[in-house]
Amino acid sequence: MDEIISALLSEDAAPGDFQHLRLPESYRGNVVRKEDTGMFEGMATADKDPRKSLHLQDVPTPEPGPGEALIAVMASAVNYNTVWSSIFEPLPTFGFLERYGRLSELTRRHDLPYHVLGSDLCGVVLRTGPGVNRWQPGDRVVAHCLSVELESAEGHNDTMLDPEQRIWGFETNFGGLAELALVKSNQLMPKPEHLTWEEAASPGLVNSTAYRQLVSRNGAGMKQGDNVLVWGASGGLGSYATQLALAGGANPVCVVSSPQKAEICRRMGATAIIDRSAEGYKFWKDEDTQDPKEWKRFGKRIRELTGGEDVDIVFEHPGRETFGASVYVTRKGGTIVTCASTSGYRHEYDNRYLWMSLKRIVGSHFANYREAWEANRLIAKGKIHPTLSKVHPLEDTGQAAYEVHQNLHHGKVGVLALAPREGLGVRNHQLRATHLEAINRFRGDDDSEEAGR
Structure with missing residues (x-):
């Protein structure tokens, strides 16, 4: 490994x-173990501690098969799927690995009693398998997390519709929170060369997700002048939605939960900001009853910020807590686009406000290769910037996941793998100097409630 x-x-x-x-026979990876899947039984979700379930251990180095590449990981990042995997919710990921392992002789390697996690990376290609032509050893790359087989017709218009679509490092093994990682070659994209290894590793999953959800024709199809309500606008996902709205000529209405988070949105260039904690919005009277009066009060506040207009698009990911309000405040003919349910999967809303006002609910999940490539291209051109707030060494990945689980930071939490320290990997210093303030705008803020989404 020293070589x-x-x-x-x-x-x-x-x-x-x-x-x-020479490739090492083994490498260090952050894993959850099949034998530990019951360790948190009977505990509340908030009490489950990734520091107890994530282990850094030596694992055998896989040989890249057809269409695959082995990557030396310089840096990675923590996403919410790492938290879910580490606390075995909503179910242990070993079921995903078992199903994938039954697909072919090649995929059988993924069905192991340990799961190397991680759905982001930035690094260098070490080896490629048969049939890989575009990428060569020595290429500096980032990886998006869409794994597809593309043997079925359904996936050839939009690869997200492939029946064998999976999220790498969550539903497959050999993920990015490790010294080495195994990916399909069609996951690879060029590293933005004005960024450090850790900065370039952090946008992949969330930036691509936000791009499809908000900009792509497969999502909301945002256009210039749209009013876009962004929940958790300073978080790992919402911060990219805010940037994409601003870069695309739309008007983000940023919902946050503290003055510090409001200030981050201002630094990104947003002006319409709602601090839901300060303004006391409570969309549920109790666990079973929503409060439509609060929806109306929220809608009135939005119109105060937009010059009397309702929002064209709602960028949804909290789920149960906010979904009723989201449907209500969307303009007639508008779109609610959802990619997650971090506050609960059972959404409730008043359908009269949907059907009678011709609104649409659109489900969105990660991104296809083209969408991920376009999102990465915006990063490489300095149009969209990383939201990295903090970086941990590989040995402290459990702590990084804990911080995301407990919402103790803003933006994204990075993890150094083979990079010996932060600040390395920059080649385009001129472009970096132009955007240095924007690249660092999330640094030093570490108390977020909405981070890591």
């Missing part, structure tokens, strides 16, 4: 140097 790290840090290393590097 590999030396080559990774050398500016003089050529592609051939990587091709001939």
